[in-house]
Amino acid sequence: MKLRKAASFAIALTVVTGLLAGCSKGNSANGAVKEEKGETPAAEQAAKDVKLTFFNTSAEVNTVFEELFKKYHEQNPQVTIELIPTPIGGAQLEKFQSLLASGNPATIVNLDAGTILQYKDDFLDLEPEKAKYEALTNPGAIDGALLDGQFLGIPWTAQGYGLLYNKRAVEEGIGGAFDPASVKTRDDLEAVFKKIEASGKAPVMLHGADWSLGAHYLGLTYSLQSQKVEDNRKFVEELKNGQVKLTENPQFTGLMDTFDLLKKYNARKSDPLVADYNRDSADFAKGAAAFYFMGDWSWAVIGTLEGRDTDFGILPLPVSNNPEDFGNTQVAYSEPKLFAIDDSKSTPEQQEAAKAFIEWMVSSEDGQKAIISDMGLSMPYKDLKAQSTNIMSNAVSEYVKQGNIINIGVINYLPQDYWAKTGAAMQKYLVGNIDRQGLAQEVQDYWKSYAGK
Amino acid sequence: MNKKLSLKNAGTFLVFGGPSIFAFAAVVIIPFIVGLYLTFTNWDVRTGDSSLIGFSNYLEVFRDKVFLQQLWFTLKYVFFTVVIANVFAFFIALALTRGGRGEQWLRTGFFTPNLVGGIVLGYLWQTLFSQVLPYLGNKYGWELFQTSWLTNTGTAFWALIIATAWQLIGYLMIIYIAGFTGVPNDVLEAASIDGAGRTSVIRRIILPLTVPAIVICIFISLSRSFLTYDINLALTKGGPFNSTELATYHIVQKAFLSNQYGVGQAEAVVLFAVVALIALTQSYLLKKLEVES
Secondary structure, three states: OOHHHHHHHHHHHHHHHHHHHHHHHHHHHHHHHHHHOOOOOHHHHEEEEEEEEEEEOHHHHHHHHOOOHHHHHOOOOOOEEEEEEEOOOOHHHHHHHHHHHHHOEEEEEEEEHHHHHHHHHHHHOHHHHHHHHHEEEEHHHHHHHHHHOOOOOEEEEEEEEEEEHHHHHHHHHHHHOOOOOHHOHHHHHHHHHHHHHHHEEEEEEOOOOOHHHHHHHHOOOHOOOOOOOOHEEEEEHHHHOOOOOOHHHHHHHHHHHHHHHHHHHHHOOOOOOOOHHHHHHHHHHOOOEEEEEEEEHHHHOOOOOOOOOOOOEEEOOOOOOOEEEEEEEEEEEEEEEEEEEEEEOHHHHHHHHHHHHHHHHOOOOOHHHHHHHHHHOOOOOOOOOOOOOOOOHHHHHHHHHHHOOEEEEEHOOOOOOHHHHHHHHHHHHHOOOOOHHHHHHHHHHHHOOOOOO | OOHHHHHHHHHHHHHHHHHHHHHHHHHHHHHHHHHHHHHOOOOOOOOOOHHHHHOOHHHHHOHHHHHHHHHHHHHHHHHHHHHHHHHHHHHHHHHHHHOOOOOHHHHHHHHHHHOHHHHHHHHHHHHHHHHHHHHHHHOOOOHHHHOOOOOOHHHHHHHHHHHHHHHHHHHHHHHHHHHHHHHHHHHHHHHHHOOOOHHHHHHHHHHHHHHOOOOHHHHHEEEEEEEOHHHHHHHHOOOOOOOOHHHHHHHHHHHHHOOOOHHHHHHHHHOOOHHHHHHHHHHHHHHHOOOOO
16 A cells, blocks of 8 residues: 555656756757847857858758758858748648748748748848849849849749640651750640540649649730730739730630640540649650640659650740730740748848858858759759759740740739639639630639729 | 645646636737737738727638638538537447447547558548549549549548548547447346347437437547648648638738738637537537437
């Protein structure tokens, strides 16, 4: 009996001391925070240590970033960087907002330009850095990254999209060499599709996810209105005010006519909404479909695939039967992600460290190698110290060099839910749930709900 | 003397109940009150601005046709999930309390899905529905499985129910098993001596005597399926074209994607009221059926 009492007392004691230990741990952690802010003069040594957090929405390259952080920490032991990862295609914005709302934002963010614009009051104005980056980047790259004229985020990657093609699959389909310049109109494209289908192959892969259909495909409607982002923004304003009838807009009808064509020759015709990105990309890379409406970012999946084809290229998406029309010889191009620095809770030391780290990432050999070789992305920077293995982004670069691009910068100014909402309407259209008229109506209704906002 | 005793009682209560009350207040009560307050403001995380705007968020909820549709969709989903999960859990529990061999293993097996997180489980079923079943369907010509269940509104609805029920069944089964062991053996023996068949034993003895377990199970499955979010996110992402968004999913989208926090929170309050009303009504009504053995 006594023994049991003693045992239970011992257990109780362990629990209590455990609890106390837990508390004291918490206290010392608080102390560390104070020291970092330099409130305790005794901790001179600790004051130099800076801890940064990095919020990443390019989830597919989380590990490459983590490697970079380690390397930077080896070279600059006083700076520690911690990754806040987000799931691929998952609740990224939700996480960003909850961090912000709980007063615990990340020091550095890698976000879509449009998101940075929406939270512009929380980010550091990088105007003093602008001249330095203009010298580092390709002409026009910094202008393209300005948000309402402000330099809030540093561009580090460039992406293009259009009709990717698998050279072997196309050539086997048409029975001869394929010259991408021969496709200038919708009819040209249809002729190629017909030949490929006759050879027993699937002509095109149309990915059924809402982001692809809503942002990339339908989104071209806004960017194709004019070469100037300002004019495209005006067009969106007119949509919100209900002044535009999409069914009478040549860009919209042209795009949707081409969409009907892609729909007709779609490899996923029997079940178009399955939308498995990895599977669609792999099937295209292995030649199960000759074309793929997607961008050069798909190299992250395709590049490492076993048993894939080796020769790929990109075509502009033809939107009419007049080869001169804007869009028929241009690929969509943007700087989708920017690095920005938090200005709501971060200390000046953290901000300085963040600036130095970002500059190191985009200009050092280690950084450029990681971004270009490991992530397979193209950078809008001069004097690159690494050679890209991404065949598709190299193909996009050819269009960039010739100035044959559609500037899709208007999307930075669109509301955050536009791709989900209009993408759903496109999905309905894809499975025949609504007709062209219904689609135009749903898209117009969506924009009208933002009237005056 | 008396006062001293009640003080001592209060002290004892604080020692044992205090931590739980603190935790409950910190993660339930306070957020709930703050949430209620939020519904009367037009708070925007982007600017941090907020001012009181009265009931207009609630008016917005009832003008949001999509939310009302999705609330109806959620009600249908909850109804079928609760019925299916409880019926299966009841009969599995019944089968696993007869003293057969390997019962413990089977119980563990049925319970396991409950230990898997909803997100993982959702992705698991997503692969099944969008890859494995169509593959088999095309190979063996089963028409039902030839296209993915997740790309059609009707079948995606059932896919959601199957995945949720699959997760819930194990948990409910444990409660039913506990309920069955509470049925006195002498009553069952008396019934079998009187020549009662298996079905009438279930209908006239086991069912009435396990009403408390049924009340708990229905309550749990109701509240759990009303608040399903993770499986919805992982399995269908609300698709195809937002037609399988459950109420919770819609609320999160409204708040975080469309940046309408006040309206989203007001919708959450409405959902809370609906769940509370239904759950309390069912337990009140079913409790009346309880009998003493």
